[in-house]
Amino acid sequence: MLVFVSLLLCMGSFINGGLTSRYKEDASMMVMRSCHDKERHALLGLKANLVDINNTLNNWRSKEKNDCCQWAGVSCDKHTGHVTELDLSSSYSYVLSGNISPFLSLLPQLEYLDLSGIDFQFNPIPNSLTSLTSLKGLTISGANLSGPIHHHIANLSKLDFLDLSNNFLSGPIPDSLGDLTSLTEIHLSRNRLEGVIPTSIGNLPRLIELDLSRNLLNGSVPDFVRSTFLRQLDLSRNRLTGNLPNSMGKLSNLRYLDVSSNSLTGVIYDVHFQTLDVLIYLDLSFNSFELNLSSNIGFELLTIKLQSCKLGPSFPMWIQTQRYFAYLDISNAGISDFVPAWFWDLPPRLRFLNISSNDIKGTLPDMALVFEDYPGMDFSNNQLEGMIPLLPSKLAALNLSRNRFSGTLSFLCRIDAALTFRDLSSNLLSGTLPDCLKKFYEKLVVLNLSNNSLSGEIPSSLGFLSELQALYLRRNAFVGEVPTSLNNCTKLRFVDLGENNFSGNIPAWIGETLSELYVLVLRSNRFNGSLPSQICFLNNLQLLDLSNNLLVGNIPRCFGNFTAMATRRFQDDITSHSYSSYVATLPNATSVGATEYCPGLDGGFLSCFTNEDALFIDNALVAWKGTQRQFERGLYLLKSIDISSNKLYGKLPSEITNLRELVSFNISNNKLYGEIPKHVGQLRYLDTFDLSRNEFSGNIPLSLSNIDRLSYLNLSYNNLSGRIPTGTQLQSFSYTSYSGNPQLCGPPLIQICEPSPPPATVVGEEDVQDEEDELWKSYYIGMSSGFVFGFCGICGALFLNCRFRYFVFASSNNMKDWIHVTVVHFQSLRMKFRR
Structure with a gap:
């Protein structure tokens, strides 16, 4: 019996305990589902200050008992019901716009706030935001904020993450930012911030990541010796001066260092890398550094960017210790030496190699290497010579331009079809274009063979290159007509066939099918016939050069229809072509911005790769102010027509004055006649005008x-x-x-x-008639008045003088004859004047 009672008691206790536990769980659920009215109204006030074009905040409603903890982007503490997280980020799509509401200050327990991608329409950061003293994470990037960062940001004493990047913030970085000793990450890149970097930031003890890149900061690089946990430091693209502190070598946790594109100077010694054993990313490029490193440096880098630093004149031997790099750029580094044999044993994980713009001598060895990916190689602008050897079959990009390579293009047939960019310009290459070029139909974007001794006709197989965007064949000895098959290359944006021996008519299909063209250069060939009016269909055309040919006929009136030359639209991106086929295949890669691809710093990645390094910039040789000038970076600003040195005749169409954004216009050395259009002054941006x-x-x-x-x-x-x-x-x-x-x-x-005679006025026939009538009216009035006064005088004289009376009557007959002749004479003059 006692056992039974005990069993009942245990069961009751179990049931009661279960019910109590269930009740507590339900109560907890009830608390988690509710929110404070004051905070709900604060969120509704925030919504009222925003324009929501996609109805993203549709479930934010003002009805009673509407739990704000269930609203989109809102998270609450499950025990207290206070709003702790608010995430309205919209991935830079600007589906929300308006102001940062002061009602946010009514969320006292808010710990994480993300308003990235909201268009705040260049409004400043409100001071009310600094009253959120519980805030641990603040992210408002890419949100069109302007104005300064207020020094009251120091009120956010618990803040450990701050991201205000990619805005229009200006002014200095407040020194009070260094008072936030809990900060682990600061991201202020891509603003207009100026002044020096506060030394207090270098004293933040928990700082792990600091990104101040792409601003207008000046002064020196501060000492970060107290930030012993610092792993990532990016100060690139500012106006920093002075030396790189020796203390940088004491940051033993540093893995990523970028101080590129500043005005830093001095010598980089081993001491700068004294304890940087885990450093894997180094970018010192575009400064005035001189590297004096020994072969005993302890780190092995994955990314090495030293462009425009001084490494030469001898080839830097310390690179021999770098056995695993995926990215190496030592271009424009003052190296005037032969490349040692050990260098060509390149790492299998190579993705980009750039030794261009030095004075490197010698020949290339056979490189029958096998890479895990498809790297890009740039050996341009050196003194390399000889036949082009066996190259790796897996290449994404190859630039051998501005060297002394000779031989034919047959080596291209041994390269994998994944090649997307090829620049072999300004060498001593000869022979014809191989038919194997058609195998690159899926990938090839840029083909530059300018300034060689290539000859023959363009093979029709070139029309298989359906992805081609830029075609350079300038200054060779090509002959024949432009093959019709090229009309399949509908993605072409840049075509330069100038300074060859092409003949025949300018194909009309260029205007009908190559609608993306913004540059068309056919100068210095033997094209004949008339200008096809179909060229006027090229609405994107900004540079047209047909000079020094055998063209005849009139300039089509539709030349005034080139839309890109008539309207202001500066598209810098049209002058560049991305050629890297492996950007999208980076392991663990995440898109950081519009032009950057960078794996995180944690685990399993090879390098941080920026898409800016994978661009081919178009260049055009333009007749400019009587000479030839090379345009590259500023090519997108140039809007030019040059049809000089042909046999064109007829009048210059007045429609040409519609091209109000035209910068250069050259029609010299033709047979054009007639008047210069009187409204030529409408071409207000004209810089060069040659008739x-x-x-x-x-x-x-x-x-x-x-x-x-x-x-x-x-x-x-x-x-x-x-x-x-x-x-x-x-x-x-x-x-x-x-x-x-x-x-x-x-x-x-x-x-x-x-x-000059008195200015003549243009009058009509009615005006002439009115002037004639007024003339004769004055004549008749004067003659009548004179007759009356004369008659009275004569009568008086006749009455008073006898002898005079005889003289007058004797002369009356003669006077009658004189008056008759005079009247007849004036009538004849009047008839003549009317005619």
């Missing part, structure tokens, strides 16, 4: 003097006449700009203009 050696006549339009940007003008050897319009602009040019026009006068010419 010389044609048959233009008439006056120089007065509107030409209104183009204040004009710096080169040549109207010489035409049939222009009259006075050169006065004004500081046209008189500032040399007399040679106007010579060869015998009837032209005025400064800067020595021919003096004749005094």
Whole structure:
């Protein structure tokens, strides 16, 4: 019985305990589901300050008993019901816009706040944000914030993560930021911040990551000796000066160091890497550093970027200790030496190798290497020579330009079809284009074979390159017509076939199928026939060069339809072509921004790779102010037409003045005639204007003097006449700009203009009739008045003088005849004037 009772008691206790536990769990669930009314109203106030075009905050409603802890982006403490996390980030898509609401200050327990990607329309960070004293993480990146970072940020004493990157913040970094001793990460990159880096930041004891890149910071690199946990330091793209502190070598946990693109100086010794045993990423490029490293350095880097540092003149021997690098850039490093044999035993994980723009001599060895990925190699602008040897079959990019390589292009047939970029320009290569080029149809983006001795016709197989964006065949000896198969290359944006021996008509299909073209250069060939009007279909065309050919006929009136030359749109991205086929295959890679790809610093990655290193920048040789000039980085700003040195005739269409963004216009050395369009002054951005050696006549339009940007003008050897319009602009040019026009006068010419007659007005037929009537009305009134006064005088004389009376009557017959003749004469004059 006692056992039974005990069993019942145990069961009751179990049941009661279970019920109590269940009740507690339900109570906990009830607390977790509810939120404080004050905080719910604060969130609704936040919503009221935002424009929500995608209805992202649809479930944020003001109904009673509507639990804000269940709202999108809101997290609450499950015990207290206070809002602890608010994440409204929108991945830079700007689906939300407006202001940062002051109601946020009514969330006293908020620990994590992420408002990234909201368009705050260049409003500043409100001071109310600094009242969130429980905040541990604050992220507002890519949100169009402006103004300074307030020094009251020190009120956020618990803050351990701060990300205000990619905004328009300006002013200095507050020194009070160094008072936040709990900070582990600071990200302030991509703003307009200026001033020195506060030394207090270098004293943060828990700091792990610091990114201040892409600002306007000046002064020296602070001492980070107290930030012993620092793993990632990025101070790149600022205006820092001075030396790299020796204390940098004491940061034993540092794995990522980037101080590139500053104005830093000094010698880099082993002491700078004294304890950096775990360093794997080093970027010192674009400074004035001189590296003096021994072969005993203890780290092995995965990414080495030393572009424009001084490593030479001898080849840096310390690189022999780097056996596992995936990225090596020692370009423009003052090396004038032969490459040692050990260097060509490249790591199998190589992804990018750049030794360009040095004075490296010798030949390339056979490199039958097998890489795990498809690397890019840049050996350009050196003194390398000889036949191009056996190259690795797996290549994504190859740049051998501006060397002295000779031989044919047959080596290309041994490279894998994954090659996306090939620049072999400015060498001594000869022979024809191999038919095997068609195997690159899936990947090849850029093909540059300019400035060689290649010959023959373009094979029709080139039309298989459907991904091709840039084709350079300039300055070779190619002949024949442009093959029709190229109309399959519909992604072409840049075509330069200049300075060859191409012939035939300019294909009309260029305008019909290559709609992406922004540069078309066919200069210095033997193209004949008329200008096809289909070229006018190229709405993206910004540079057209058809000069020095055998073209005849008129300039089509539709030349005024080039949209890109008529409207202002600066697209810097059109001049560059991404050629890396392996960017998207980086292990553990995450997209950091629009142009960056960077694996995290934790585990299993090879290097941080920026897409900016994988760009080919278009370049064009343009006739500019009487000489040839190479345009590269600023090519997207150039809008130019050059059809000079042909056999074109007819008038210059007035529609050409529609191209209001035109910068350079050259139609010299043709047979064009007629007047210069009087509205030429509408080309307000014109810098170069050359109409010389044609048959233009008439006056120089007065509107030409209104183009204040004009710096080169040549109207010489035409049939222009009259006075050169006065004004500081046209008189500032040399007399040679106007010579060869015998009837032209005025400064800067020595021919003096004749005094100008009173300005004539243009009148119509009715105006002429009115003037005639007024003329004759005045004549008749004057004649009548004179007759009356004369008659009275004569009658008086006749009455008073007898002898005079006889004389008058004797002469009356003669007077009658004189009046008759006079009237007839004036009537004849009137009829003549009417005619």
